[in-house]
Amino acid sequence: MIAIHENKVLYVQSLFKIEIENQREKALTKLKKINKNQFNTAEKNYLRSVIRLFEKNSSIKIIECVPNTIETLIVSIGSIPPNSRFYKNGKPKKTLKKFILDALNYKYLRGTFYPIYFKELGIKSCVYCNSQLSITAVKSNGTYSAKFDVDHYYSRDKYPFLSISLFNLYPACASCNRVKSNNKIEFELYTLDSKKTTKSKYNFKMSSYSKSKYLTTRDAQEINFSFSEPTYNDPIAKKFNDVFHIESIYETQKDLIEELIIKSQIYNKSYLKSLNENFNKLSLHPELFKRLLVGNYTQDKDIHKRPMSKIVMDIAKQLNLIREE
Ligand SMILES: [Zn+2]
Incomplete structure (x- = not known):
């Protein structure tokens, strides 16, 4: 990706x-x-x-x-x-x-x-x-x-x-x-193109009503998301979604998004601040703090390091759990 x-x-x-x-x-x-x-x-x-x-x-x-x-x-x-x-x-x-x-x-x-x-x-x-x-x-x-x-x-x-x-x-x-x-x-x-190595052109996006609908119903099935990919130059190139069935695979992983929604409700500013302060006492890298917060890597350059990192970082950014770099 x-x-x-x-x-x-x-x-x-x-x-x-x-x-x-x-x-x-x-x-x-x-x-x-x-x-x-x-x-x-x-x-x-x-x-x-x-x-x-x-x-x-x-x-x-x-x-x-x-x-x-x-x-x-x-x-x-x-x-x-x-x-x-x-x-x-x-x-x-x-x-x-x-x-x-x-x-x-x-x-x-x-x-x-x-x-x-x-x-x-x-x-x-x-x-x-x-x-x-x-x-x-x-x-x-x-x-x-x-x-x-x-x-x-x-x-x-x-x-x-x-x-x-x-x-x-x-x-x-x-x-x-x-x-x-x-x-x-x-x-x-x-x-050799540095632009392609810092930002992925593939993205997951939760639908605008998913968060409120989930918070009312507590039903993860109410969460919807889409997967977008770049426009391809080659006219016979097939879409990732058509070849690898990305959306169907991730459809089974809505509990990941559910957890992020819950975290976004619990981790308010003051809680994050105190967590961050305690974390700093351990002298660990700030990036590790974000990783622990969302449970996966949070930067595009690290996508390949762990399964599910892309969907987690995209939705966590959308929920303002972590900031876009
Ligand atoms: Zn695969």
């Missing part, structure tokens, strides 16, 4: 230089072990170009390359050639795509590197719906383990060589990842 500045991402990547270099080296070793003779000419050439990208002396750092470079690779390397390997003894043969994906080992990184990398970047919740964590319990060999869920901006199916390129990874919950599939949306998580 908000973009992150590319420079911040590059800084976080610099903290993980050793891990990233290891990923590149391991991928290269495995890519080189793939027996080229089993493929047709187009596939062989494709594999050669992919191997070159992972070489130490490649001019492009394939794991760290910025969105602009990724776009040039989409043109120069292109999508995987049609599969030339079909059946052997009734069983499908392993495709070149699968060989490349296995060599890059994105699945392994989901349970190891991505949780710590994205935590450092400040992303724990789904960047599309902000209603769930981008972590799923996955069963493997009979046991469950937590795996980080990411959507690939350029799909793994078409561009397997970008499956571990960090700027191609958008943390998303399992549900959004599934419904997005091939739907075209206009949202770039990584940007």
Whole structure:
């Protein structure tokens, strides 16, 4: 629901230089072990170009390359050639795509590197719906383990060589990842435009009569809200609400708004003042005071740190529980 500045991402990547270099080296070793003779000419050439990208002396750092470079690779390397390997003894043969994906080992990184990398970047919740964590319990060999869920901006199916390129990874919950599939949306998580990283263009708004109606009836179902999104330049881009069903998801979370309405009634000026004074005695950051007050992060730049932060901060501002920055 908000973009992150590319420079911040590059800084976080610099903290993980050793891990990233290891990923590149391991991928290269495995890519080189793939027996080229089993493929047709187009596939062989494709594999050669992919191997070159992972070489130490490649001019492009394939794991760290910025969105602009990724776009040039989409043109120069292109999508995987049609599969030339079909059946052997009734069983499908392993495709070149699968060989490349296995060599890059994105699945392994989901349970190891991505949780710590994205935590450092400040992303724990789904960047599309902000209603769930981008972590799923996955069963493997009979046991469950937590795996980080990411959507690939350029799909793994078409561009397997970008499956571990960090700027191609958008943390998303399992549900959004599934419904997005091939739907075209206009949202770039990584940007050079500072305006897009300080203020989200997606907003929740409670209807004007909701507060009074709730206070009279004490029925959270009387609370209504809407979700607004920017106008998109791309005519075929679908709305977030249509793809991710934002309003239906949040319709089930009206108790969050209910709590904020009650807080806005209880926390009058003098109570807030005394709370603030006591809080100051602990020498904690004023932002933390606001967070405790509403029960979630309160600044747009922190949206991805916790599920439900966007709806909570928007409605809390509307109720004057916290001030607009
Ligand atoms: Zn989601």
